[in-house]
Amino acid sequence: MTDVTPDPRDHRPLLGEPTALDLLNTRWSGTPVNDALTDVEQYGIWLSSNGLSGRCTADEAGLAAIRQTREAILLAAQEAREQGELSEAGRAGLDAVLAYGRIRRTAGPGGAEDRIEADRPEWLAPWLAADDFLGLLGQGAHRVKQCAHEACILHFFDASQNGRRRWCRMAVCGNRAKAARHYVKARG
Numbered sequence: 001m002t003d004v005t006p007d008p009r010d011h012r013p014l015l016g017e018p019t020a021l022d023l024l025n026t027r028w029s030g031t032p033v034n035d036a037l038t039d040v041e042q043y044g045i046w047l048s049s050n051g052l053s054g055r056c057t058a059d060e061a062g063l064a065a066i067r068q069t070r071e072a073i074l075l076a077a078q079e080a081r082e083q084g085e086l087s088e089a090g091r092a093g094l095d096a097v098l099a100y101g102r103i104r105r106t107a108g109p110g111g112a113e114d115r116i117e118a119d120r121p122e123w124l125a126p127w128l129a130a131d132d133f134l135g136l137l138g139q140g141a142h143r144v145k146q147c148a149h150e151a152c153i154l155h156f157f158d159a160s161q162n163g164r165r166r167w168c169r170m171a172v173c174g175n176r177a178k179a180a181r182h183y184v185k186a187r188g
Helices: 019-024 040-049 060-083 088-098 121-139 170-187
Strands: 101-108 111-118 144-146 155-157
Touching: 019 040, 019 060, 019 121, 019 155, 040 060, 060 088, 060 121, 060 144, 088 121, 101 121, 111 121, 121 144
Parallel strands: none
Antiparallel strands: 101 111, 144 155
């Protein structure tokens, strides 16, 4: 979980996940699937909810870049979950985003300082999201999960001690699953 306060205009059902997974959670269940990255204004809200509005500008170029990044992270998350590792295509998608930036290490007053640089401003937020995803994988690919409820497509980072979290939110998806099991048991 991040320690950034989400933008009050952000109406998505799950907020506060690490940046990469919060980007995936800009899509959530519905008919059709809900998408919070349909326009520049919504992209600006996402940037604000992730504490990036002061560093990144919401514009059409940034919106296109963040959508490309969302697809790359989605593919990589599916591969990590299903195969435990990334395919060449999964790595290539992330690398295509990461090619737009770098970490520059400099000597600061207190020692080493890292500065993130992007080749073009619209790629800063996407680069940060892709880099965040690699950091999550480094903590354990098995902890990057999609909610176990069959109707939910939200993602979360399982920070539980035993790594057994199954639901994006126990109060919603977990309770729905429990209620469904109880209904089947009571009928049968």
